Amino acid sequence: MREVIARRNGILYIAALIVGVMALLSGPLANKEGMTWMDVLCIVVNVIGMPFMIYFLISTPSKVIERLDDKLILREYPRKKNEIIINIADIVAVDFMSNPQKPSDKIKNSIEIKVIADGVEQIYYCTSILKPKKVLEKLKALIGKE
Numbered sequence: 136m137r138e139v140i141a142r143r144n145g146i147l148y149i150a151a152l153i154v155g156v157m158a159l160l161s162g163p164l165a166n167k168e169g170m171t172w173m174d175v176l177c178i179v180v181n182v183i184g185m186p187f188m189i190y191f192l193i194s195t196p197s198k199v200i201e202r203l204d205d206k207l208i209l210r211e212y213p214r215k216k217n218e219i220i221i222n223i224a225d226i227v228a229v230d231f232m233s234n235p236q237k238p239s240d241k242i243k244n245s246i247e248i249k250v251i252a253d254g255v256e257q258i259y260y261c262t263s264i265l266k267p268k269k270v271l272e273k274l275k276a277l278i279g280k281e
Contacts, residue, residue, distance in 0.1 A: 140207075141200040141270040144244065144263045148192040155185045199261050200270065202277070209248070209259055219259060225252045229274040231267070232260055246271060 158181050196210035207226070209219040232245035245262040264270055 136204065138202040139198050139200075140202055140273055141198075141246075141261060141267075142265045143195060143197055143199045144265045145192060145195060145197065147263070148188060148195065152185065152188040152192060155181045155188060199264060200274075207248075207277075209261060221248070221250055221259070222252070223277055225250045226274075226278045227251050227256075229271060229278065229280070231271065232262070243267060246274070248274070 158177055199210055201208040201210075202223075205223050207221045207223055209221065211217040211219065226248060228249040230247055231241035231243060232247045234240040234242055242262075244264050244267050245260060246264060246267060248259045248261070250257045250259065
C-alpha cells in the first residue's frame with residue numbers, strides 16, 4: 136500500500152515562471168518608441184531562463200516522501216527518477232534540518248532523516264516540504280518516537 140507522506144512546495148518555481156513571463160512581456164510593451172539595450176537584455180535573459188524554470192517545474196517530483204509497506208521512498212531533485220529507498224526499521228531519528236550557519240537554529244520547511252543501515256550512519260535531507268510539522272509528526276509515529 137502506497138501512502139504519500141510529504142509533498143513538495145512548488146510555489147517558488149511557479150512564481151519565478153510568472154515573474155519571467157511578466158518581465159518578458161513588459162520589456163517590449165513598456166517602451167513605445169523603440170527598444171533599448173536594457174529591453175533586449177531582459178528579453179534574452181527571460182528567453183533563456185524560462186525553459187529552465189519550466190524544466191525544473193516539470194521535473195521536480197511533487198511527492199517527496201512516500202511509504203510503501205515497510206519502506207520509505209525519498210525523491211530528490213532534479214529528476215523524478217532519483218529515489219532513495221529506506222527501511223523504516225533502519226530510521227534512528229527524524230527532525231527539522233539544522234541551519235548550516237547556526238546549528239542551534241532549525242529550518243522549518245526541511246526535514247532530516249538519520250538512518251543506520253549496515254552499521255553506517257547516513258543523513259538524508261528533504262527540502263521545500265508542504266506542512267512540515269504534520270510530516271514530522273507522521274514520520275515520528277512511523278518510527279515509534281512519538
